[in-house]
Amino acid sequence: MSWINICDEKALPSFGGIAAWIENRAIAIFNLKEQGLFAICNTDPATGVSLLSRGLICELEGDIFVASPLHKQHYSLTNGQCIEDANLSVLLYRVRCENGRVWVQPTSEAIDSLSSGS
Amino acid sequence: MGCIQTTQVLNRECSGDDGDLRPKLLIVGNGMVGHHFIEQLCEQGLHEIYQVEVFGAESLPAYDRVQLSKYFESGSADALMLASVEAYQAKGIRLHLDKEVIRLDVDNKCLHTSDGDFWFYDKLLLSTGSYPFVPPIEGKDRQRCMVYRTIDDLQQIQAAAENATSGVVVGGGLLGLEAANALLTLGLDTHVVEFAPQLMPVQLNDKAGELLCHKIEALGVSVHTSKATTAIIDGEHAFHRMTFNDDSHLETDLIVFSAGIRPQDSLARASGIEVGERGGIVIDDHCLTSDGDVYAIGECALWQQQIFGLVAPGYQMARTAISHLSAKVSGKEVAPFKGADMSTKLKLLGVDVASIGQSRGVENAQYVELSDNQAGTYKKLWLDETGRFLTGAVLVGDVTDYSLLLHQYLSGDALTAPAIELLQQEAGTGIELKDESIICSCHQVTKADIVVRVLEGDHSLAAIKGCTKAASGCGGCSALVQQVITQTMESQGLETSKGICCHFEHDRQSLFHLCQVEDIRDFPSLIKIHGKSEVSQFGLGCDICKPVAASIFATLENEYVLNVQHANLQDSNDAYLGNLQKDGSYSVVPRIAGGEITPDKLIALGEIAKRHDLYTKITGGQRIDLFGAQLSDLPMIWQELVDQGFETGHAYGKSLRTVKSCVGSTWCRYGVQDSVGLAIDLENRYKGLRAPHKIKFAVSGCTRECAEAQSKDIGVIASDKGWNLYVGGNGGMRPRHGDLFATDLSTKELVIYIDRILMFYTKTAARLQRTSVWLESLEGGLAYLQSVVIEDSLGLAAELETHMDKLVSTYQCEWKTSLDNPTFLSRFSEFVNPESMPILAVEQYGYSRGQRFPIAPSSKINVINLPVDEVVQSTELNEV
Numbered sequence: 001m002s003w004i005n006i007c008d009e010k011a012l013p014s015f016g017g018i019a020a021w022i023e024n025r026a027i028a029i030f031n032l033k034e035q036g037l038f039a040i041c042n043t044d045p046a047t048g049v050s051l052l053s054r055g056l057i058c059e060l061e062g063d064i065f066v067a068s069p070l071h072k073q074h075y076s077l078t079n080g081q082c083i084e085d086a087n088l089s090v091l092l093y094r095v096r097c098e099n100g101r102v103w104v105q106p107t108s109e110a111i112d113s114l115s116s117g118s
Numbered sequence: 119m120g121c122i123q124t125t126q127v128l129n130r131e132c133s134g135d136d137g138d139l140r141p142k143l144l145i146v147g148n149g150m151v152g153h154h155f156i157e158q159l160c161e162q163g164l165h166e167i168y169q170v171e172v173f174g175a176e177s178l179p180a181y182d183r184v185q186l187s188k189y190f191e192s193g194s195a196d197a198l199m200l201a202s203v204e205a206y207q208a209k210g211i212r213l214h215l216d217k218e219v220i221r222l223d224v225d226n227k228c229l230h231t232s233d234g235d236f237w238f239y240d241k242l243l244l245s246t247g248s249y250p251f252v253p254p255i256e257g258k259d260r261q262r263c264m265v266y267r268t269i270d271d272l273q274q275i276q277a278a279a280e281n282a283t284s285g286v287v288v289g290g291g292l293l294g295l296e297a298a299n300a301l302l303t304l305g306l307d308t309h310v311v312e313f314a315p316q317l318m319p320v321q322l323n324d325k326a327g328e329l330l331c332h333k334i335e336a337l338g339v340s341v342h343t344s345k346a347t348t349a350i351i352d353g354e355h356a357f358h359r360m361t362f363n364d365d366s367h368l369e370t371d372l373i374v375f376s377a378g379i380r381p382q383d384s385l386a387r388a389s390g391i392e393v394g395e396r397g398g399i400v401i402d403d404h405c406l407t408s409d410g411d412v413y414a415i416g417e418c419a420l421w422q423q424q425i426f427g428l429v430a431p432g433y434q435m436a437r438t439a440i441s442h443l444s445a446k447v448s449g450k451e452v453a454p455f456k457g458a459d460m461s462t463k464l465k466l467l468g469v470d471v472a473s474i475g476q477s478r479g480v481e482n483a484q485y486v487e488l489s490d491n492q493a494g495t496y497k498k499l500w501l502d503e504t505g506r507f508l509t510g511a512v513l514v515g516d517v518t519d520y521s522l523l524l525h526q527y528l529s530g531d532a533l534t535a536p537a538i539e540l541l542q543q544e545a546g547t548g549i550e551l552k553d554e555s556i557i558c559s560c561h562q563v564t565k566a567d568i569v570v571r572v573l574e575g576d577h578s579l580a581a582i583k584g585c586t587k588a589a590s591g592c593g594g595c596s597a598l599v600q601q602v603i604t605q606t607m608e609s610q611g612l613e614t615s616k617g618i619c620c621h622f623e624h625d626r627q628s629l630f631h632l633c634q635v636e637d638i639r640d641f642p643s644l645i646k647i648h649g650k651s652e653v654s655q656f657g658l659g660c661d662i663c664k665p666v667a668a669s670i671f672a673t674l675e676n677e678y679v680l681n682v683q684h685a686n687l688q689d690s691n692d693a694y695l696g697n698l699q700k701d702g703s704y705s706v707v708p709r710i711a712g713g714e715i716t717p718d719k720l721i722a723l724g725e726i727a728k729r730h731d732l733y734t735k736i737t738g739g740q741r742i743d744l745f746g747a748q749l750s751d752l753p754m755i756w757q758e759l760v761d762q763g764f765e766t767g768h769a770y771g772k773s774l775r776t777v778k779s780c781v782g783s784t785w786c787r788y789g790v791q792d793s794v795g796l797a798i799d800l801e802n803r804y805k806g807l808r809a810p811h812k813i814k815f816a817v818s819g820c821t822r823e824c825a826e827a828q829s830k831d832i833g834v835i836a837s838d839k840g841w842n843l844y845v846g847g848n849g850g851m852r853p854r855h856g857d858l859f860a861t862d863l864s865t866k867e868l869v870i871y872i873d874r875i876l877m878f879y880t881k882t883a884a885r886l887q888r889t890s891v892w893l894e895s896l897e898g899g900l901a902y903l904q905s906v907v908i909e910d911s912l913g914l915a916a917e918l919e920t921h922m923d924k925l926v927s928t929y930q931c932e933w934k935t936s937l938d939n940p941t942f943l944s945r946f947s948e949f950v951n952p953e954s955m956p957i958l959a960v961e962q963y964g965y966s967r968g969q970r971f972p973i974a975p976s977s978k979i980n981v982i983n984l985p986v987d988e989v990v991q992s993t994e995l996n997e998v
Contacts, residue, residue: 007950015658016686021954029950035656049702053948054693054749056665057686059658060620067661069690069698074661 003096003103012037012102017053017066022106027093028053028066029102030077035064038077039093039104044068045075046088141240143168143443144229146219146385151416151432152245153180153201158440160209167447170211171237173229175218176268179203184429184464187296189272190303193821197855198269222389224409241411243439244386244399248379248417248427253288257350262357262372266297267379275374279304282371284356286310288347289377290317295466297376298339302467309340309368311360313377316343321462321473325489326512329496333469333515342368381418381425394420403454405439413439421455430559431458437562459528459559463513463520468901472517475527476500476510483509488541490515497541499523506532508540521598525555557602558588558595565602572606579603618885619662621649626810626885630670639675640683641667665689666885669772672808673880676928678935679771679808680942691770694946695932696752699745701962701972704752706732706744707769708759709805712779712797712817713740722762730755733969738849739776739814741767746963746970749948756933765931772886773808774815777801778826782819782836791836793819796865800834803869806929807876810883810892814849828855831889832872837861841868845875845903846893854890857900860908870919874907877918 006020012031019026019042026042030053042050047070055066058074065074065083074083075090082088094105143164145152156172159165174180179201182188189195206213214231221230222242230236250265252258262278265271266287279285285301287294290312301308310317316327317334331341346363353359356369381398392400392408398420405413415435417427426432438455445452463472477500479485484501495515502509508527513520523540526533529552533540551557553566563586571585579600583589589596617623622645624632629648638644644667645657659667668687672679679685679692691697696704708723715723723742727734730751732744747755756766769775777800780786782793797817807813816827817834827833833844839862847856860871883892896902905911936942949955963970 011950013686013945014682018950019948020950021952021956024956026949032656032658047700049700051698051702054690054698056661056689056693057658058660059654059656060660061653062655064656064658069693070700070702072661 003094003105006102006104009097009100009102015057017055017057019050019053020104022093022104026050026053027104028055029095029104030057030066032057032064037095037097037102038064039095040066040075040077040080041091041093043090044070044073045082045090046071046073046085052090138169140167140169142238143170143241143243144237144239145170145172145243145245146222146229147245147247147382147416147418148172148174148176148180148201148213148215149245149247149416150180150183150200150429151247151436152243154433155243155245155415155436155439156201156206156211158436159443160211162440162444162448164440164444164447165209165211168241172206172211172213173217173219173231174213174215176270177216178269179206179213179215181269183267186266186269186272187300187303189269190276190300192855192858195269219385222385222391222412224389224391224412227411239411241443242413244407244412244414244418245416245432245436246382246385246418248381248425250375251378251380252375253347253377255347255350257358258375260350260358263350264372264374266293266300266374266376272300275300275372276304278372279306282357283307284309284370285372285374286358286360286368286370287374287376289375290314290341290343291320291376291378292318292462292464292466293379294376295334297374298334299467301374302337302339306372307340308338309342309370310334311342311345311347311362311368313346314343317341318471321477322471322512322514323478323498325487326471326496326498326514329489329494329514330466330469330471333494334467337467339467379417379427381420383418386412386414386418394423398425401435401455403438403456404442404452405435405455406442413442415439421457424457426458426460428458428460428462431460433560434458434562459524461524461527463517470513470515470517472511472513472520474511474520474524475508477512479510484537486537486541488538499537499540501533501537505537508533508537521557521595524559525551525557525598529555551598551602557598558586561587563588568599568602569606572603573610577603577607577612618666619660620653621645621659621663623650624648626666626670627882629666630673630881633667633670634674639671641687659687661689662885665692665772668692669808669810673925676806676808676925676930678930678942679932680936680945685945689772692772694749694752695766695770695936696747696749697743697770699972702749703745703972704747704749705769706747706752706755706759707737707741707767708764709767709801710741710776711801711805712777712794714779714794714798719762719764723759723764726755726758726762729758731970733971737769737776740778741776743769746972749946750952753937753943753946757937760931760934760937766933768806768932771806771808772811773806774801774804774813777804777815777817778830779817780819780822780824782817786819788822789819789836790838791819791841793817793825793834793836796834796841797825799865800832800869800872803926804872804876806932807880807925809876809880811886811888813876813889829853830856832856832875834868840864843868843871845900846890848888848890850888852890856890857893859900859904871907873922874915874918875903877922878903878906878914 004022014031017028017030020029027039028042030038042052044052051069052066054069058065058067064077067074080089080092096103181198181200203213218232219229220232228236228238250267264274284307286309287297288311290310298308298310316324317330318327335341347360348363349361351359353369357371359367359369361367383393383397383399386399387393394400399407399414399418401407401414401419401421405415407414416432435455438453441453461474479500482503484505487498489496498512500510511523551565555565557563557565567586568582568588571582576582589599616625642657645654645659664687668684727744733746735743737743777797779793779797783789783791800815814830815832816825816830818825818827819836827835828844829847829849833847833856835842841863842861843859844856845859848854879889879892962973964973
């Protein structure tokens with residue numbers, strides 16, 4: 001599967017998120033430094049609003065989550081699952097950094113659980 | 119007699135006859151118990167089955183008579199009100215005020231009122247309460263001899279006090295001491311005259327009465343016991359002279375009788391309904407009178423030769439009457455009235471007093487007694503002859519053990535430890551609560567009721583109050599309710615530590631202190647040093663602890679909140695210096711200090727809003743909110759606002775919002791001070807102050823209070839001598855009037871007090887705790903805060919002021935700072951690759967009433983099992 005070149009690595013804020021366009025849709029990329037890069041669909045499944053990149057990063061029960069800025073549901077950055085509502089989840093995208101550039105794979109198929117850089 | 123009346127009745131049209139075919143329930147009396155009956159009635163839905171009419175002889179609907187002397191503290195009855203005509207109306211219940219019922223005709227089931235109207239009933243409830251007993255003393259009807267029961271009485275006392283320097287209360291019981299408090303509040307040289315050799319002879323024993331007497335005399339009240347008044351005559355130096363049975367006398371300008379109450383049973387008595395020998399409407403276990411369609415409850419009712427002069431038994435009667443009235447509809451069994459416990463806990467003239475059960479003991483009873491002269495406390499527990507069962511207790515000066523002792527008494531269980539242990543430190547720990555134990559006697563809430571809700575996830579005292587009503591009556595059981603919550607959570611294995619979240623075992627106050635003394639100013643250090651390492655593998659924190667840390671750092675240093683070490687800690691609104699709305703856009707609120715704005719600035723605001731097609735609304739804080747700004751548009755909008763001289767309004771922050779004001783003495787013909795000028799100065803002083811929660815102020819230019827200052831965290835109301843300061847008011851979900859903190863302050867004093875109060879709040883309040891809850895949570899409440907701020911009892915005043923001065927001098931408009939720095943500004947670029955934005959135009963807005971508004975986004979798009987392409991399509995559909 002092809003990778004899309006998104007931006008310079010330095011354009012990503014540390015320990016926070018930023019939104020990016022890939023193929024007509026918005027994703028959220030989070031730069032957690034030593035823990036790596038994570039990418040999820042930017043849409044908050046609880047409300048349909050595209051803003052997860054603006055959420056706070058949380059460490060809970062040994063996993064890493066983003067809290068939706070609207071109503072604070074927590075979505076896992078490693079498996080997409082929502083803590084508060086088992087019916088909700090976000091799609092995950094493969095993301096990696098190479099030669100100072102950030103790359104994202106524009107499909108989320110068959111990603112059960114992933115770590116950065118794979 | 120019935121015959122003649124029937125004819126009269128039939129010849130006229132009944133007042134309540136408006137074609138409503140429902141059975142009629144009439145209620146005579148709208149005091150606390152009558153009001154409680156109506157609340158219960160509505161809860162059971164009976165207000166829909168019956169057509170309900172309520173008659174109140176007073177001009178006001180039900181108010182809190184227990185705390186009557188508060189009327190003088192606030193100067194108005196507002197804080198005491200329990201009911202309103204409108205609230206009743208909303209339930210379809212008509213309340214007739216100032217309408218005295220003069221005759222009850224049980225044969226025709228009809229009530230006659232003093233204005234000549236009459237009303238038929240199917241069921242009648244008498245909750246007529248009681249009237250004050252005035253002993254038959256010569257001269258008792260002289261001018262300036264009054265009673266203490268209604269707000270009307272209080273207004274008369276207040277009027278009489280204007281030309282008086284001294285006042286006497288006849289009666290040293292519960293109500294008498296309340297009345298003494300009222301006279302003291304009015305600034306009179308206050309005396310209490312009691313026939314018995316001690317104060318509160320019904321509830322307290324001699325030693326407890328003696329201690330109470332000492333404490334009250336220390337407050338400046340003169341107590342005269344063992345005195346029977348023989349006559350009241352003209353005084354030589356004052357208006358009255360009271361002569362006593364021991365040939366002594368006392369001169370005073372006014373006299374308030376508070377020598378007990380008598381049941382108000384005259385309606386029933388004249389109608390032929392059975393009354394007791396010494397008064398009181400005789401009722402059975404269902405609160406029915408000798409007439410099967412007439413109920414009586416509260417202080418007018420006599421059950422097994424007893425009158426219950428407390429509010430909790432009255433409430434129990436109300437519930438019994440309701441259950442009897444609804445039994446046919448509900449099919450439930452009637453819950454009979456089985457008598458009530460007369461234990462009581464109250465604060466008299468600031469002194470805590472409580473009595474439980476046989477508080478004066480009985481013959482052969484065992485007892486333990488603890489008299490601590492140094493601490494000013496006295497406690498005595500009465501036990502039965504075996505010494506194993508608690509039969510009564512008296513507490514003066516310290517009543518913290520009241521709830522647990524009461525529970526031990528009511529449960530009838532044997533003590534598990536020697537009784538003396540109940541009086542020592544950590545008392546009560548030996549008492550175990552059972553499921554069926556009544557925790558809240560005002561609302562009859564059992565331990566099991568609370569446990570069920572805790573298991574369902576209501577973990578806070580506030581939530582439990584809301585759903586069970588426990589602790590929402592007199593509030594005396596709050597500590598016990600909290601204990602049940604904590605115990606239940608612990609039994610579930612839930613974390614009940616005071617930690618703000620799973621990463622810290624500290625509350626906000628402790629974290630603040632740690633950051634201050636250890637000079638911690640960034641989150642990685644804070645979580646590394648003080649976080650729980652076992653749950654902080656990556657040191658990332660969460661959406662609870664990070665905003666708390668950000669708030670603490672802001673209070674300590676007041677740095678730009680979006681600089682590199684703080685930006686990722688900010689909550690949704692602070693993170694982008696705007697108020698996030700449901701569609702992901704932001705609203706923009708420039709500061710309009712005091713609500714004062716020039717026409718030019720108003721035009722500029724309008725033009726900017728128009729240019730960016732922003733929905734425009736006036737806020738409750740007297741400023742203008744511009745909605746619908748996309749994240750990336752914020753810098754452009756703010757550049758235009760800053761160019762026009764606006765600065766940020768901090769509407770996004772847990773910080774000072776606005777200082778609302780009325781127009782004040784500059785224009786208003788009633789205004790006595792320049793409220794707008796003060797509001798602007800205060801807003802400019804405290805703008806940008808980050809706190810545990812948002813803070814709102816208001817300044818009113820006279821006592822008409824048009825700025826609604828008493829509903830604000832900090833409220834200032836002009837007096838003719840300066841400013842009156844109110845603290846801890848709140849609107850919102852749980853409205854609260856602010857407490858009067860200090861009066862007639864100069865502007866300088868006012869600012870010093872506000873500085874100290876706000877800094878003390880900012881340092882000590884819990885996360886997201888408004889000033890109202892904070893004030894209530896302070897041990898010692900208002901008086902404690904006054905001692906810290908006014909008397910500097912903690913020696914903190916100078917530090918608090920210095921800290922505030924630092925924050926004031928380091929204020930910055932966060933939007934100006936952002937606009938001046940390209941690095942900061944880059945944060946507002948929503949997309950890292952905006953050039954890849956799809957051409958597809960996404961229109962999520964419609965227009966209504968000439969303005970743009972968001973079209974509701976589809977809620978809960980479930981993307982879990984959909985392939986990517988389908989997700990995109992469904993999103994497009996929803997966005998059109």
